[in-house]
Amino acid sequence: MKISYNRLKTYIAIQESPEEIGALLTGSGLEVEGIEQFESIKGGLKGVVIGEVLTCERHPNADKLSLTTVDIGSDVVPIVCGAPNVAKGQKVIVATEGSMLYPVTGEPFEIKKAKIRGEVSQGMICAEDEIGIGESHAGIMVLDTDLPNGTPAAEYFNIVNDFVFEIGLTPNRADAASHLGVARDLRALLRREICMHSVDGFKHDNESRIIPVEVADAADCPRYAGLTISNVKVGPSPEWLQNYLKALDLDPINNIVDITNFILHDLGQPLHAFDADKIQGGKIIVQKLAKDTPFVTLDEKERKLSGEELMICDEQGGLCIAGVFGGKGSGVSEQTRSIFLESAYFSPDIIRKGSQFHGLKTDASFRFERGTDPNMPVYALKRAAMLIKEIAGGEISSPVIDLYPQAVEDRVIEVSYANIDRLIGKKLEKSTIKEILESLEISYIGETEKNITVKVKPYRVDVTREADVIEEILRIYGFDNVELSENLQSDYLAEHPSKDLNKLQLRLSELLASRGFHEIITNSLTKPVYAEKSGFLNPAHNVEILNKLSEDLGVMRQTLLFSGLEVLAHNINRRQKDLKVFEFGTVYAKTSEGYAEGRKIALFMTGDKAAETWLEPSKKLSFTDLYAAVELLLEKLGISNASTAIVHEAPFDYALELKLGEKILGTAGLVQESLTKLAEVKQEVWYAELDWDLLGKKASGLKKFQEISRFPEVRRDLSLVIDREVSYDQIKKVALKAGGKLLQRMGAFDVYQGDKIEAGKKAYALSFYLQDTEQTLTDKVIEKTMSRLIQSFENEVGAYIRK
Known part of the structure; x- marks a missing residue:
């Protein structure tokens, strides 16, 4: 998520540098992964100034060049110019010696002192395309300005310089997916007030075009607001708005759409603008449509509806997949003259279903499916309408329609002072606790000697219980401000096993790495087709994901085999054919008793044992190489009583099955060719999968060093x-x-x-x-x-x- 430093300063008084703000945000849980500088013209026109041509004469050695002297404020410099329109007395744009130019076409270049046809030139008088502000190369730019010579060109062209924070937003912090949300955290961190942009001046001009709204299911759409704006003029956005969007890596489209995007990133409230003339029957209906109903989205693709997604409709059919993506037939275009502006609060679950089913991830769905602020729609609607009227003209031709039958209430949570001290690890003054909570808009509504009762606004979807409130106190107070006591102690929710499995895993990883293996970590989500076509996995045991990212990642894996084969295929396709890899991973299954999961170790070997040399030819990896690695692991863990039996069953052509008593420890062998081809691997693969849970229980611990015997073997x-x-x-x-x-x-x-x-x-x-x-x-x-x-x-x- 990208956040503009300049835009944050419109919400809260910031004197701190971008780096200081980045450190503050990271410390509070909004991790700033990077800070990039944005310039509305690349390079910011550094070293480019306004100059005045004092003299202009023909170049003695070239008919099409002119010799000029130019006053650049700090000096008068000679410049050789090839433009046909250069003349004495002109105010011009001059790139001084040492400046870097970023032209519209071609590579950037530095201005250096040079001799052109025998004459010294210490700069360049520029055309539009040479400094990146336009396409024209017909001649140099001639300015009509009274600004003094030497004035930076960036000041003349109003160049915008900004810093953009790249924030790695965690899924629980939906409230911070906007400039307002980030500013709220800064308010708590800096103890400064937020300045909200007023909508007190909002009023509708007339009621000439009221479009009624009907919501079929208030559970899916608890709040729906809208209004109509007539006689708008769709066109390019003003420069400030375009620069705002470009800083966030968004492409400006037109003034109406750009304003909806501005509000979304500014307030976290998605909006949608419909061409009012394309709303058939003059009525908006929020409902579900029948399964397999065709609907053409803005990207001009026809999609079949699932019947579960919420749709914004008119009397003839769908206009928009609610909260996800607009329809081609109702979008705003250059011909649009009247718009219906929508601002709603949708159920996160219903938006998530629609987004996942159609594989559509948009800025709007990102926010709606995590939870937006039910108290924001009307404010955002008025703010957007006022901007549209200011930028695109027209008049607000209806009052605000606001369907909100059952208000979403604030959450009331009781918090124990003892739990605050216990979980934070430090006793905080009650006044400090109260100050932090109030700065986060978490208000006190009751207090006793031992407890406080607080009220949390619904936009904080992640604060639902006592521990969440305590986390809010801690992240604003600062993790670094909690000192480590001399007698450090912690509360544990679970008993610790006698063996440290993490340590065992680390040692085994180091052992395998020392034998030429590389560790891989693969996705636990996999393709359903593997279970269907493998011949040894039961598709009925697949754990299916409800909110699928895609059909290819629709189920949890039952084995580590196929995710590892995909890694082999990826490397083999890039001519890395000799591979030894391993993975510690979890497998999942649906059983008659519920869901089960277990941890496994997988070893994969394919290709040659070593590269071919002049001393000896290459040699293929074999079963003995695989089994030697398995025996090495068992020896390291002190397991020497494993029995083996030869098996010929999927997924192996042949293999050894290892047992500890009656329990299967794992199997190692040659993978069937039909299964390697299923993962697009076209060479032999030796594979072992061991039960890490069982190994961990039976391991006698890591092998200890001991004194070498003095007596011969x-x-x-x-x-x-x-x-x-x-x-x-x-x-x-x-x-x-x-x-x-x-x-x-x-x-x-x-x-x-x-x-x-x-x-x-x-x-x-x-x-x-x-x-x-x-x-x-x-x-x-x-x-x-x-x-x-x-x-x-x-x-x-x-x-x-x-x-």
Whole structure:
């Protein structure tokens, strides 16, 4: 949201610099993300002045150039000029040496001292297009002015200089979505009064064109105001209004539309102007229209109505999607002579539905769907009508129509002084509390020794309970003004787990990053089509969003797979094909018992293991690379008892399923080609998704450093012949049980299946690493341990040892 520094100064007396105001606003919760300088003419005509041509002679070395001397106030300088209309005695615009010009066309350039055909030139006499104020290049500008030589051109042309705050407005602060709203916060911060522009002079000129209004549902439209202005002249807006809009990065359209935009950004009240001659039947009806009714909006697109959006209609159909977007048939054009001006308060829910359904986000819908001030419509309407009459002429040809059957009441909230002290962390004087609240237009209506009762105006849609009032006190008092006490304490709403999952997550992220992985953070919203076409997700379990931003972001994700595949596709399409990424994220599902969510870790690997070099060719990433990363995570968390089983089910071509007891820890494998293509990935993807909630519960904590044993480690190898159905995981479980505390680790360094062993068998070559941390292992102890291992393999998995 953009806010003009100059415009704020019309509401409140500001002596502080833009930077100081920005710091104040940020400290109070209206974060100023940037401050930009606005100039109605780029460059602000710095170094450009009014000058007077004292002499003008033909250039001795060029027929089409003139030698002039020009009085620029501080000096008389020689200038070579190529304009045909330059003459002695003229008042002209001079760009002095060192000034930067921004022409209408072409690149900016700096004026430098130069020699032109052998003659010195220390400046330039300018045409309109050369300083960016017009299109003409027929000749230099000749002024009719008595201003002294050396007067800055910016003063002559009334150049506007402003500073524009870019405020990152949070969704709860709808009240601050205007210059008035920001000024209200400054009033509380600076303890200065706001100057509201008076509408006391408003009156209607006649009642020659009254357009009646009917509201079908007061719940959707609690307040609707309007009036008619006849004999207006639609045309360009005055310069001050155009500059105001340009500073806010808005394009001026015409005086009527520009005034409605001015009021919207000034007061936070959206208005809409209808061509009164296009209102069929001479009546406005606020209602819903039937589903699938066609309606052409101002962007000339035909849209089918949902039947749930509120419409502004005449007797023949829709004129406008209320609070969202106008219709093409009723908009203001150059031919418009009479307008009906609308100013309303709509239910935020009804506007949000219409905006989301049609995918239309406008300045008006932004404010209406967050909540506007129900007490503002009539004031804004009168203010706009007076401006229209001043700028576009005409007469106000109807009294104000104001349909407001049930007024929106102020909210009454009781606040405990004890809670103020507890939540702020500092005891504030009651007089300070009262002063802050009154500066925010939150008035006292009752007080006891322990409590206060306050009344909050409805434009503060975010202040509905005691904690909200206390937050208002704190943000104006200043977070930085709350000192940290020597005995700092806090209230906690939930007990803390024994393990710090955030710390665990950070350490695992660092571990993966050290192995070449990049972390991604993706949107929890995803496409419904993934569940419909995946073959392993149930569309009935989708958690559907009521206020969808779009159909492509219509449901909460059931898996991290597709959001990660979209990241891979984005990078692969930009020729980054060798990728290793991970994500900690939440998945969601709708169940028979309600809604469920869980946290997951996802690992993605695709492409080559390393770039091709002259030493060795590139090598594709494989399952072993993925599983090594999974094992690394489990080892880091101290989880060594996970069992595995091979699975062949979606979303994998083949995978290993990891379990802790009967609970599934996760799965790792090759993603089915049909699913990668669904996300537009055209290469193999290795994927693992682990249950972070379960990992967090079962983790024995981060692995600690320990002293390296002084006693040597011993390696022994065995070659086992086993049935093909026996997995390495089964062998590992047997070994860990039989090897006891002496078996530190084991590994497989060869696997053989072929004609040198009997059919249905396979051979594993295994290495076993034995170590005693208290003494050197003897041959007797080693042989005893290996014999125990061999016996266990023979008895439990039917193995025999190859000699």
